[in-house]
Amino acid sequence: MPALDTKAILQGRKPGRSTSLTIGIIVGTLCTLGMIGYLLVSGLAHGGVHGILGFLLSLLAAVIPVAILIPLILLLDRLEPEPGRLLVFAFLWGAGVAVVVSLILNTLGMEAVAVPVFGADVGEMVSTAAVAPVVEESAKGIVLLLLLWRRRHEIDSYTDGVTYAAMVATGFAFTENVLYFLSSFFEEGFFGLVFTFVLRGLIAPFGHPIYTAMIGIGVAYAAMNRGRLRLLAPVAGWVAAVLLHAMWNGSTFFGWAGLGAAYLVLFFVLLGIIVIAVQDRRRQVAAISYHLPAYIPTGLVTPADIRMLSSMKGRRGARAWAQRNAGQRGRQAMKDYQLAATELALLHQRLDRGVARPHWEGRRDNFLALMHVAREAFLGRVQQPVAPGWAATPTDSGFLRRADFAHVIASAQEQREQREQGARPSSGRHRGAGQRYRSHGDPRHGRGNPG
Structure with missing residues (x-):
């Protein structure tokens, strides 16, 4: 792919x-x-x-x-x-x-x-x-x-x-x-x-x-x-x-x-x-804190990660930690992860205002796919899990939890190819990419039961 x-x-x-x-x-x-x-x-x-x-x-x-x-x-x-x-x-x-x-x-x-x-x-x-x-x-x-x-x-x-x-x-x-x-x-x-x-x-x-x-x-x-x-x-x-x-x-x-x-x-x-x-800045931080918890069931983000994403000090510390453990590639991966997570929260903020673009679900899946790929790029350089400074143990951070998320990447790629061909994405495939979130609560409303 x-x-x-x-x-x-x-x-x-x-x-x-x-x-x-x-x-x-x-x-x-x-x-x-x-x-x-x-x-x-x-x-x-x-x-x-x-x-x-x-x-x-x-x-x-x-x-x-x-x-x-x-x-x-x-x-x-x-x-x-x-x-x-x-x-x-x-x-x-x-x-x-x-x-x-x-x-x-x-x-x-x-x-x-x-x-x-x-x-x-x-x-x-x-x-x-x-x-x-x-x-x-x-x-x-x-x-x-x-x-x-x-x-x-x-x-x-x-x-x-x-x-x-x-x-x-x-x-x-x-x-x-x-x-x-x-x-x-x-x-x-x-x-x-x-x-x-x-x-x-x-x-x-x-x-x-x-x-x-x-x-x-x-x-x-x-x-x-x-x-x-x-x-x-x-x-x-x-x-x-x-x-x-x-x-x-x-x-x-x-x-x-x-x-x-x-x-x-x-x-x-x-x-x-x-x-x-x-x-x-306060509204953006509030959007991160309000909308990202709905994605905890994906394994890509945890409460500890949300706290890290909600402060400039936490973000700087996370990038420094990633660079220490995986060099410049790790720092870039952490930066991509942070930006994708922030854009995901702001996407839901635009949904609340009623100004999101059509087919916003495709953008959501793309952000999630990028978060996954960024994390995998970092993990490929780490010899063993290292507890980040913002989490008590490695398992407390979604950035260090390996999860099977290939279906999101595949769905994002398929939707992109279909849009380029002028066709509408298949509703069945889209459900496959998003069903996991809706089973725990609808992220469009910013809330969900983490299970």
């Missing part, structure tokens, strides 16, 4: 590379390289060797906020981390596609509309405080709508929406910072670049991520809920993002007092986002 595609199972897609995602990454990369090349040529044209030096300093300065922001963004979503390729796509969209679109439209808006209508001074203010926020938040927000359309099932919490939004915005801020730093270098020299870096890179590096996070929250609401409000949520998020962005841009015309007031508002918005992330 072919090996299971771990990433495909966790992401809820067909096995193999996603062609559309690969194309998106390529387009984003080309646009990003195009913008960086354009800025390099601009530096060379304005100052020759001196301009190239300014470009290199600007590029280095722009990397520093990115190196600070990305780890903080990923820290928000540690319990159920988003697929790396999707995060890369989001970053490249912001750094390339969104910047190119914004540069073109902002320039046209200022030269063709704002300045001719309002004059040079007022036109610049209108373009900065009104046109730019609308254009830039729209350019960044499009990719979040694409994710909502194509990868809705990946967005299980508001934190997921914030994570994708922050990655898009961080990419956008990276390329925009190179542009601003280089402009300051030409206008005011090295000290002008340093001043702009301190203002944009150190004092207010969270600006773009905070604005676009509003769209991410709206998109997350649309992904997690039903009803008419879900259609309005992304629009409301976009409006909030534009208003925050306009407030910050407009504050620059009122000196340090204006910047201070705007900074204070953004600080409290950031605190609100952190509170949302904390609440999301």
Whole structure:
């Protein structure tokens, strides 16, 4: 039987590379390289060797906020981390596609509309405080709508929406910072670049991520809920993002007092986002504790394992334990096990909300199959059972209990092949994969009698 595609199972897609995602990454990369090349040529044209030096300093300065922001963004979503390729796509969209679109439209808006209508001074203010926020938040927000359309099932919490939004915005801020730093270098020299870096890179590096996070929250609401409000949520998020962005841009015309007031508002918005992330973490832990006990009869999870899965400290300890006993392969197996178990709990959470995809039973069986395969990969390297730190004895952990679960893997493989052929799975076969759970209680309701 072919090996299971771990990433495909966790992401809820067909096995193999996603062609559309690969194309998106390529387009984003080309646009990003195009913008960086354009800025390099601009530096060379304005100052020759001196301009190239300014470009290199600007590029280095722009990397520093990115190196600070990305780890903080990923820290928000540690319990159920988003697929790396999707995060890369989001970053490249912001750094390339969104910047190119914004540069073109902002320039046209200022030269063709704002300045001719309002004059040079007022036109610049209108373009900065009104046109730019609308254009830039729209350019960044499009990719979040694409994710909502194509990868809705990946967005299980508001934190997921914030994570994708922050990655898009961080990419956008990276390329925009190179542009601003280089402009300051030409206008005011090295000290002008340093001043702009301190203002944009150190004092207010969270600006773009905070604005676009509003769209991410709206998109997350649309992904997690039903009803008419879900259609309005992304629009409301976009409006909030534009208003925050306009407030910050407009504050620059009122000196340090204006910047201070705007900074204070953004600080409290950031605190609100952190509170949302904390609440999301609690809801995810509650989903693990509530829904996974129904799967105790499978032998793949025990009460001790559920306690381990419900804390970041327990998860880290389990991965370290697996690495000590089976090397890097064991650590990866434990990571796959933890992610599959978490996704299983979140699948039932989506069922409770009424937003699960059709044929959710196939995804359930795939997660269980992955948990089984991950455990077997680890056990193949262990000479004898070793009691994990979260369980009193080896038999207290489902990760170390060998059980005959081949029928789940076979069922998942068969259903996948049938879906690819456009046929519906056989109801009889599906019962064979799920009967064991229903005999102990229906997991769809999150409860079951472990026997």
